[in-house]
Amino acid sequence: MSLKERRVKKEFFYPKTVAIFGPSERRGYYWIHSLIDTGFNGAIYPIHKEKKFGGGLQFYQSLSKVPEPVDYAIIAVPAEHVSNVLQECAKNRVKFIHIFTSGFSESGEIGRKRSKEIKKIIKKNNLCVAGPNCLGIYCPKSGLSFRSEIYQMDEGGVSFISQSGGIATNVVMRGHKQNLLFSKVISLGNSVDLQSADFLEFLADDPETKVIGLYLENLGRNEEEKKKLISALKYANKKKPVVVWRGGRTELGARAALTHTGATPTDLKTWTEIVKQTGIVEIRTFEELIDTLIAFEIVKPEILPKGPNVGIIAVSGGLGVTNSDILGDLGLKIPYLSEKTMKEIEDYDQVSSAGVSAANPIDLGGSFLNLSVMKKVITLTMQDENINSMIIEISQHYIYDRILLLDQNFSQAFLKRILETIIQASQIVKGKPVALVMPTVAYEIEDIFNRDYFVRKGVPVFDTVENAGKVIRNLYQYQKYKDIE
Amino acid sequence: MSLKERRVKKEFFYPKTVAIFGPSERRGYYWIHSLIDTGFNGAIYPIHKEKKFGGGLQFYQSLSKVPEPVDYAIIAVPAEHVSNVLQECAKNRVKFIHIFTSGFSESGEIGRKRSKEIKKIIKKNNLCVAGPNCLGIYCPKSGLSFRSEIYQMDEGGVSFISQSGGIATNVVMRGHKQNLLFSKVISLGNSVDLQSADFLEFLADDPETKVIGLYLENLGRNEEEKKKLISALKYANKKKPVVVWRGGRTELGARAALTHTGATPTDLKTWTEIVKQTGIVEIRTFEELIDTLIAFEIVKPEILPKGPNVGIIAVSGGLGVTNSDILGDLGLKIPYLSEKTMKEIEDYDQVSSAGVSAANPIDLGGSFLNLSVMKKVITLTMQDENINSMIIEISQHYIYDRILLLDQNFSQAFLKRILETIIQASQIVKGKPVALVMPTVAYEIEDIFNRDYFVRKGVPVFDTVENAGKVIRNLYQYQKYKDIE
Incomplete structure (x- = not known):
């Protein structure tokens, strides 16, 4: 026409x-x-x-x-x-x-x-x-x-x-x-x-x-x-x-x-x-x-996911398991990380002995709040050839525990560092999107405030892993259509 | 044991x-x-x-x-x-x-x-x-x-x-x-x-x-x-x-x-x-x-749904349509109301000529905020023999429009009347649960406040029709198991 x-x-x-x-x-x-x-x-x-x-x-x-x-x-x-x-x-x-x-x-x-x-x-x-x-x-x-x-x-x-x-x-x-x-x-x-x-x-x-x-x-x-x-x-x-x-x-x-x-x-x-x-x-x-x-x-067209393989970081083993069920139901894949990546994560000296599980989904266990571990793991996972996109679950009530018990400024510092890490890693690894899940488990208002922080920098934030998974699937599906055209 | x-x-x-x-x-x-x-x-x-x-x-x-x-x-x-x-x-x-x-x-x-x-x-x-x-x-x-x-x-x-x-x-x-x-x-x-x-x-x-x-x-x-x-x-x-x-x-x-x-x-x-x-x-x-x-x-065991038939009241025709898609996907049924009920709704003198659709899903159109119509429709639908449970969608931003333009006290009056109507109708019609959907479309804090209002009286409230549908299905499934046992 x-x-x-x-x-x-x-x-x-x-x-x-x-x-x-x-x-x-x-x-x-x-x-x-x-x-x-x-x-x-x-x-x-x-x-x-x-x-x-x-x-x-x-x-x-x-x-x-x-x-x-x-x-x-x-x-x-x-x-x-x-x-x-x-x-x-x-x-x-x-x-x-x-x-x-x-x-x-x-x-x-x-x-x-x-x-x-x-x-x-x-x-x-x-x-x-x-x-x-x-x-x-x-x-x-x-x-x-x-x-x-x-x-x-x-x-x-x-x-x-x-x-x-x-x-x-x-x-x-x-x-x-x-x-x-x-x-x-x-x-x-x-x-x-x-x-x-x-x-x-x-x-x-x-x-x-x-x-x-x-x-x-x-x-x-x-x-x-x-x-x-x-x-x-x-x-x-x-x-x-x-x-x-x-x-x-x-x-x-x-x-x-x-x-x-x-x-x-x-x-x-x-x-x-x-x-x-x-x-x-x-x-x-x-x-x-x-x-x-x-x-x-907000996600730039050039970083739409090139395949269905998702890397997941979860705050607990149980959430890793249920996230896998939910993403699997949506037709996404959760492949093992490469041997090389797994070894690099496990060998990282700041990983707590209580145990990070470096298989995918990645369970950071007690190291969830260690910013150095978080940075290492995000960067390595994004660089892994088996991974097309990432979903990171940040449960605010774990962060707030830390605030209440130890460090009043931890929350903003933590989120800022996560955001910086995602942006830095994105600059090294072109073409892989990261989605955040911030479940509204306990603190609604803080949560909404913190979401904007990420969204403004081009990182989408979701309530649930199911919602994040649906969107990653939709972005991938569009990319696949463009590739065939 | x-x-x-x-x-x-x-x-x-x-x-x-x-x-x-x-x-x-x-x-x-x-x-x-x-x-x-x-x-x-x-x-x-x-x-x-x-x-x-x-x-x-x-x-x-x-x-x-x-x-x-x-x-x-x-x-x-x-x-x-x-x-x-x-x-x-x-x-x-x-x-x-x-x-x-x-x-x-x-x-x-x-x-x-x-x-x-x-x-x-x-x-x-x-x-x-x-x-x-x-x-x-x-x-x-x-x-x-x-x-x-x-x-x-x-x-x-x-x-x-x-x-x-x-x-x-x-x-x-x-x-x-x-x-x-x-x-x-x-x-x-x-x-x-x-x-x-x-x-x-x-x-x-x-x-x-x-x-x-x-x-x-x-x-x-x-x-x-x-x-x-x-x-x-x-x-x-x-x-x-x-x-x-x-x-x-x-x-x-x-x-x-x-x-x-x-x-x-x-x-x-x-x-x-x-x-x-x-x-x-x-x-x-x-x-x-x-x-x-x-x-x-919160739902009393004696009013668990006795069948899969849901009556839906939605605030717009489009939501009625998509709610039907979503509830149908969950295996629930949305039967027509009986001829008698439909006629009683249509003949009710306060129904606006712009048109209530009395088929199920019920679209109250311009009469959504008319408390008398809402009361009539809830009561008649709950009494209908084709219906085992009800889902009512209350979109707060429609209510807030009314507050902004006309009546500061409308919101509480509206919700209170809805609650009273549900309780009155429940006393007449034994054994049919009502679930509310209050989508968090625009006003988070008011919304959370108003939810408690219903929950305390035994009416569950959900974010989405999908969530309400899943729960109605779960309540019905349990009731069905009890009936067979």
Whole structure:
């Protein structure tokens, strides 16, 4: 598809003027608050037939009363008035329209009739529309938003397209909590006009987007739409990782999706074939989605794992065993370290006689808190030819024991040294990622603080070995696809 | 096995006097701190050949210098001195001995020799020993402990036996964070004398224990030990739920276990057969372990789910779809509600026209925050004959929106009403559990606070639908076993 045919344009995400049809007092002027709180820098024009002001802003009786051209319209009027507002937008050449209002194809006979009606208006007037029944666009850089009170608004490299508004909201809220930085988030709802495929193609070429996430319930309403989606997935995933959560993957989920968006079920076999064909990274839970997006955003493309072999450092023998079970279930391998590496670890003079086990998983035993041992072991393991990636488990309550009993400054010194060691070792050994697991066993707040410390330096941090394993598997799977291509 | 033959006795957990061999200044007098911090009310006698005092206590040169009989000994001297200390304990008739020291069968030739030596002493003198290479006993009611700084020390109904000290520590620390209340936790290490089976049999008859957890790497060193374990599992699980985490379940895990405790691998088929035979509840991750123990502790035995059919209330259509996928993967069913229930929900006059979907999963749409609708829907769904249990997802960020925009007191009022509704409905509909999912999407601290609110009233709360689903499945599986027995 040539770029000229693309209907989604960068300017949709960077409007200078936004009109809000139906600024609702009952909803606490939600849309006005969202834009202002997120730092939208242009002009907001609430449109209301009768009211003169609200939420701190002057209202306008109609679009024609607005003193300048409007780039972006949010339609939040009752369903029966949407057609008229669309006509008004057409007359005033609004570039992009977001229909928040629900009550269309998802709600019975009247809804389906309304849906046909607006589709006709859109087509006739060449409008570009997201929705209905969706939250529209969140773009931290421009200040577009569907959410008030988003604390942290730095922009980043993650873009996300969602057929569910609830999931789009959760991704933004949880993402921010975990320092996931967004470029563009699009909630698409019923997709009467613009579809996932249109946004996928745009984001594929968008230099501001490093990784694309997608929540998908519907592969399209007909064969043509489905084909377009598959082709867009293939195109985008060649340019950057595309991480897809397919809702309705199972029989039970598909039945629920039918009620939700009226999506035609696609059988599991067809879906599996599409995943294989397009090389997209398929994930299956919300947590895996967030974790995988973070990892693709912060791990440099050149250090994606080149194979399934993981080196594990655990704080206790029992965790080494259970970590092996869990990673094995995910299809990863935990090979023995080479004879040479094992010998070098065992011979290291600071290793306690109580016993480091140098086989993989590596159990540092009593030497876990010895920074010199930790440094030696991380570096040697990363250099080992049998290893493609590493998972290091740091259990904060062991560190806090040391603080309580002996040394108040130990915690920060320990984590700093671990981070330095990982970075130093990464410079020697190119192309091997390290993931940290910091289970929230006991100290929640310290834990969250310390995570940022690593994430900012490009080392992803996870709650559980299972989550880390899923992500390492996803990074490896993407790398494998790139290698074949 | 008759009660008379039991080697583990209640008095092991309730000693009046504890001796500590090897109170180590280097470790900050860890064992002394643990006992004092946990509220041990008896007398602590640190034994040291040369030192006169430390950690605030007077030291004694040997056990014979201690002015009263010692019930419980902690041995933390170097491995080569353990034999002598055991002899001293034997001479002074110590009732229970915990060997913390490592460097026995897990560490090479010398270790194995030492292990044989202490085994001989134990047998000859009829000693009762946990370990070596373990943390011993945690019993909040008596103040025995292997952990300093355990903030909350109320006793409860959960007992746990672990072949890994690391996992025992994690279970205690994380358990306390999630309000899991313990009766007795036993870290067993190498089990040269007392084994999991001995403690299992004791806990099965212990009136203070409501549910037993077990981390198991080793089914025994020979056929006899294995038989004893299987028989203990069967005996215990008939009396109360036994939740087992088997480390070394997979090939990779078994290989790691061989290095860790020298456990002989048991093939997956044999293990699956044991699980079936004994009816124990098998779990596979740390999080599932904690969640399952909490649920068995707080959900009354008479309301365990009688079938696999789950009713789901979700805050958005997308979450309904993905929840269905996830629960389906776990083998649970999400049947349609009965025609009667669906009609009653749809006809309820406060349901917003924007549409509640009354099929299961139930999508409350815009009516999610309408307390009257929520109450109606919970009650009707619990009464529905197609439903055996319920999962309700409460996403706090939706509630906080309402707080920010409209009503400061909404959050507590909303949660209180939900809780009241669940309790009222439970009184009408006997025998159906409700699980809450409160994803930590955005507001961690509020979230943790609000969880306690429900847990204290017997409603378990989970981070994710996947975790809730695993636990509902585990509760149902146990109920099914009880029904067949």
